[in-house]
Amino acid sequence: MTPGAETHLRRYIDRHRQALDLLGQLAPDVEAAARACVEALRGGGKLITCGNGGSAADAQHFAAELTGRYRRERRPLAALALTTDSSALTCIGNDYAFEEVFARQAEALAQPGDVLVGITTSGSSANVVRALDVARARGAFTIALTGESGGQAARSAHVTLRAPSDRTAHIQEMHILLIHVLCETIDDAFVEEPQE
Numbered sequence: 001m002t003p004g005a006e007t008h009l010r011r012y013i014d015r016h017r018q019a020l021d022l023l024g025q026l027a028p029d030v031e032a033a034a035r036a037c038v039e040a041l042r043g044g045g046k047l048i049t050c051g052n053g054g055s056a057a058d059a060q061h062f063a064a065e066l067t068g069r070y071r072r073e074r075r076p077l078a079a080l081a082l083t084t085d086s087s088a089l090t091c092i093g094n095d096y097a098f099e100e101v102f103a104r105q106a107e108a109l110a111q112p113g114d115v116l117v118g119i120t121t122s123g124s125s126a127n128v129v130r131a132l133d134v135a136r137a138r139g140a141f142t143i144a145l146t147g148e149s150g151g152q153a154a155r156s157a158h159v160t161l162r163a164p165s166d167r168t169a170h171i172q173e174m175h176i177l178l179i180h181v182l183c184e185t186i187d188d189a190f191v192e193e194p195q196e
Ligand SMILES: O=C(CO)[C@@H](O)[C@H](O)[C@H](O)[C@H](O)COP(=O)(O)O
Pocket: 052, 053, 054, 055, 119, 120, 121, 122, 123, 124, 125, 128, 168, 169, 172
């Protein structure tokens, strides 16, 4: 017999309970990532995000929390996801390589003072790793959100937030928590600013 939804639910809850303490150990890295985001946005830079599949959704989610709003009222903040322009994705994927779909956009858009956030649960998606490398070479600060292993993405990024798991779905669930913590910290920095 297959386990059923209740069994799955309990397994997922248990998995999260076990991971929570380890997740707390990421605090210094989360602090460093949040500081880099706030400094970039304060300095007139922007956040650029990318990822594949569920992480593409997370990349868009993160960018939209900033240009739109997260929890508290503040000015709109500069952020864009490299996953949303189907013309750019198909042109670059078709004419160059899928590996280049984010890197070429990063080459066009990333500047010193920006932050590129690459989200990859395996840490080994070549298009995300390439984007981190290109953005870093262009003088942007780079943040990787990965699983426990970190993979090549962790070697390419200035700061890596390693969700303590090797299961894609579980890592993604922790990634969205980490993204919301970053948003909360960014809100802290900008809610007190006088509104225009
Ligand atoms: O959401 C899921 C699985 O939960 C999938 O869409 C998953 O994101 C895709 O398989 C991605 O291609 C995985 O890439 P990555 O996280 O290893 O960089």
